[in-house]
Amino acid sequence: xxxxxxxxxxxxxxxxxxxxxxxxxxxxxxxxxxxxxxxxxxxxxxxxxxxxxxxxxxxxxxxxxxxxxxxxxxxxxxxxxx
Amino acid sequence: xxxxxxxxxxxxxxxxxxxxxxxxxxxxxxxxxxxxxxxxxxxxxxxxxxxxxxxxxxxxxxxxxxxxxxxxxxxxxxxxxxxxxxxxxxxxxxxxxxxxxxxxxxxxxxxxxxxxxxxxxxxxxxxxxxxxxxxxxx
Numbered sequence: 001x002x003x004x005x006x007x008x009x010x011x012x013x014x015x016x017x018x019x020x021x022x023x024x025x026x027x028x029x030x031x032x033x034x035x036x037x038x039x040x041x042x043x044x045x046x047x048x049x050x051x052x053x054x055x056x057x058x059x060x061x062x063x064x065x066x067x068x069x070x071x072x073x074x075x076x077x078x079x080x081x082x
Numbered sequence: 083x084x085x086x087x088x089x090x091x092x093x094x095x096x097x098x099x100x101x102x103x104x105x106x107x108x109x110x111x112x113x114x115x116x117x118x119x120x121x122x123x124x125x126x127x128x129x130x131x132x133x134x135x136x137x138x139x140x141x142x143x144x145x146x147x148x149x150x151x152x153x154x155x156x157x158x159x160x161x162x163x164x165x166x167x168x169x170x171x172x173x174x175x176x177x178x179x180x181x182x183x184x185x186x187x188x189x190x191x192x193x194x195x196x197x198x199x200x201x202x203x204x205x206x207x208x209x210x211x212x213x214x215x216x217x218x219x220x
Binding site for chain 1: 104107108111112113157158159160165168171172
């Protein structure tokens with residue numbers, strides 16, 4: 001578990017080095033496996049993710065908690081709402 | 083209009099099959115139905131185990147063939163078949179084989195990869211593509 005502010009991340013998936021649409025696929029699989037209300041983080045180094053992942057989260061109706069740029073990758077944090 | 087993407091997969095080269103598989107994944111991820119109609123070289127590429135040894139690329143980019151295959155291997159890029167299997171896992175993806183090509187090349191349903199759902203004629207595909215929001219020939 002990792003604490004971003006007061007958000008507790010239940011599961012973090014490291015999809016760095018995976019190519020489009022790999023990180024998005026990891027996120028979708030992770031969301032499927034997660035309990036409702038759970039928080040999932042995905043690490044991606046694919047530049048396509050910055051648009052694709054938020055677009056999917058919105059389309060799927062989950063909650064995007066935040067997009068956190070790190071050195072050479074980005075951490076996407078979302079809550080499963082249903 | 084159906085929230086569906088229809089792909090006519092005519093080409094059997096890795097570069098184009100890769101494009102088809104990534105489009106399929108993206109559409110499936112965004113909740114669209116996807117239907118692939120495999121015909122001619124596109125159907126040849128779905129013979130059992132053929133994808134494991136297929137290293138063909140489009141003739142006009144033949145000089146890129148080995149650097150591309152090497153880069154894909156070095157960077158562990160999933161094969162187009164893995165992409166399609168992944169897309170099917172998360173979404174509604176159907177794969178149809180063209181009956182005319184089957185006849186022409188003497189291919190039976192059991193000669194094809196298990197991802198192929200059924201053998202259909204072109205009329206059935208067109209009838210469904212008519213209602214699709216996106217239709218592409220690859």
